[in-house]
Amino acid sequence: MYTIVIADDEAELRQALVRRIDWEEVGFQVVGEAENGVEALELVEKLEPDLLLTDVRMPFMSGIELARAVREIRPNIQIAFLSGFDDFTYAQQAIQYNIISYLLKPISSKELTKELKKIKKKIDDKFEEFTRKNAEQEQQNLAAFFTPLLLDSFSDGQGKEREQVLVQEAIRKGFIKPESTYMCYTVLVTSFRDGDGNNCTVEDAVNAVNMILRKYMRYVSFYTDGRIVSLLAGTKASHEKYLHIIVEDISQSVKRIMNLTSSIGVSRMVPGLGRCHEAYLEAMDAFGYARRSDMGVSFISDIERTATFDQETVQAAVNEIESLLRSGTEDELRTYLGQLFEQLEQEDTPAMNIQLVMVQLIAAVFRVVYAVADSEAVQNLQKSSPFLGQLFFENPREMEERYMAFCLTAREVAAEHRKKSNSAICDRALAIMESRFADPELSLNSISTEISVSPNYLSTLIKRSTGNTFIDLLTRKRMETAKEMLLGTSMKIREISEKCGYNDQHYFSYCFKKYEGISPNACRRKFESKLSDLLE
Known part of the structure; x- marks a missing residue:
């Protein structure tokens, strides 16, 4: 039904x-x-x-x-x-x-x-x-070309020459048109989970995601290791117009039709096909945030203020530690580091290899902290960790204890600055609303564009911080201001409506009555009657 x-x-x-x-x-x-x-x-x-x-x-x-x-x-x-x-x-x-x-x-x-x-x-x-289980032949052919481009770090060429080769191949396969210029690319990583939190993403579900993507932009999707990876192609304007709608459409459709929840990680836009691997890594980082939080959708640009450095040579252990520092629990971090150092000890890893691992592990911690905090926080972290000048200890367990303490301190610093950043974003948005509520064009989308976050993310922050939606807060501000003007000035209703962001006086009166229970004129008459009674 x-x-x-x-x-x-x-x-x-x-x-x-x-x-x-x-x-x-x-x-x-x-x-x-x-x-x-x-x-x-x-x-x-x-x-x-x-x-x-x-x-x-x-x-x-x-x-x-x-x-x-x-x-x-x-x-x-x-x-x-x-x-x-x-x-x-x-x-x-x-x-x-x-x-x-x-x-x-x-x-x-x-x-x-x-x-x-x-x-x-x-x-x-x-x-x-x-929920159909078949895939388009065109998509299968495109996936064969784009899967290694996104997942693999190796390439035979670099720079403009490689980009030209990739573009020509994408045109030949019909992914983009010959006249297309200034194309940008974004990667989405999506998974579905049941009510118990179990990953139930299957290869057949690629069709469900594609059904939504085809309404908005050029795309190619493929399944890998319990996830659906999608590459979107379009102009910068089309990304800005449709991207947040696409992820909401996927999330809402999965919930309504499949009765499942979705986790979606979204990369930044990149200006060339040669940077799709970089975008994939960013989408995976964002996916990690989405999977470990209740937000469902995470744009990496909302969470980390700078792009990550090249991770092509970073080992799997470094990736896992970065993920745990971003959104894992303290117990998960302790458990993983214990297993990692135990593995290094049991395999009798050469000293030079351990030194290389430690350099990468320390760099990973600083990278995660710097992505969400300022340079002062990074310097303070460095000062609080004197062991950084000494990578080796007689006892490997002492190395583990020092690095464990370093990671836990960094995790607290990152969490605190992320919390402050979210609070600052929300405060800035609310301040804009407070100062410009009289602008009829003011909206969640216009504010999110101004402060450079997605509407989805800003809406979630405002709801979490205030317990109300942006529309509720804006309407309350306009109505409370209108009431003050009604009771404290002799301005006409039309003038008040315009000063409160309403071009249509009738619409203003309708909203005011819905908010206060009586019309603007009735509210003013009621106040004047009470005031007259007090003066008599």
Whole structure:
């Protein structure tokens, strides 16, 4: 049974739709009704329906504006338009917003029932395709080319010549077009887990990820070692426009259709195919954060302020320690280091090899700390660890104890600075909202762009820090300011609405009444009446 929210400002029509359609027969359950686009957006965010059936022309927010907003927060939701003949062409402009059907008014119950069954069939097909186990032949051919490019560090050439060879091969295989210029590339690493936290990612699940990717950008995906690795290709503008929507679409679709949770690591954009291995390593680092946290999606640019240095010669032990320093527990770090030093001791590793390992292990610690902290913190860490000038000890266990203490101190430093960084990001965003709430164009996306983090990450930080969504906080600020102006000044309602970020006075009045329970004029009259009573 799929869920549906119905939005139409004509109350009689909306209620008639709810009453006259046998929703169970057509496979839907009505979970919410809205009389305007603003209410509909709130219901979509709260109820997460499978389908939104909305009128095109509504007060405060049109159906097309609603579709654009829904696409930002719930990209996997399907949308159907109720459209009059006069605005049908206008409505077709919104095809990019997951519009699954256009229904022309007036429409009878019989006609609507027939159309809803068609819509259900389309959603059924989407669910079936999402879990289909076959892979496209084109994708298999591309994967054969890109898998070693992403996973392997070795290459026969470097620089511009190698990049030209890679681009020509990508064009020959149809991955990018000959006229494509200034392409950027991003790597996603994705896994699925069940309710017990077990990894249940299988090779057949590549099709589910590809089904979403193909809606937005050029892509190639392949399965390796319990993970799905995807390479996205597009312009810088297309990455900025679609990337956060893509990861939300994957996460939401996996949850709704497969009843699983997903962990997704996202690299930075890189300007050439020759740097895809670097992007893959960044995506794996981000994936480590996502897997060990409850955020589900991690952009490496949100967590580490600088790109990591070349890891092509870094051993597996170094990678594991870096991962544990970023997001592992103290017990996990202690256990792993104990096993590592025990292995070095048992295998009678030559002194020169141990020295090389120790140099790498120490460099890894500083690299992780420097990625999230400032240079002063790194210097303090160095001063607090005098053993750094002496890599060898008579007793290998003494070496282990000193390095263990060094790692635990570094882990605390990194965690503390990451916490401060997150707090600073949140504080900065809230400060922007406090100072510019009167700007009608102010949004979570505009602020996230200004402070250079993804909207997903900023939204999570704000919710964790305040317990409220960005929209809730912005609305509260605007309404509280409006109330102060109503009660403390003689400004007109229109002037107050404009100073509080609303271009439409009627929309402002609607929001104020919803927030305060009474209209702006009634609120002012009530205050003046009480004030008059006190003065008498």
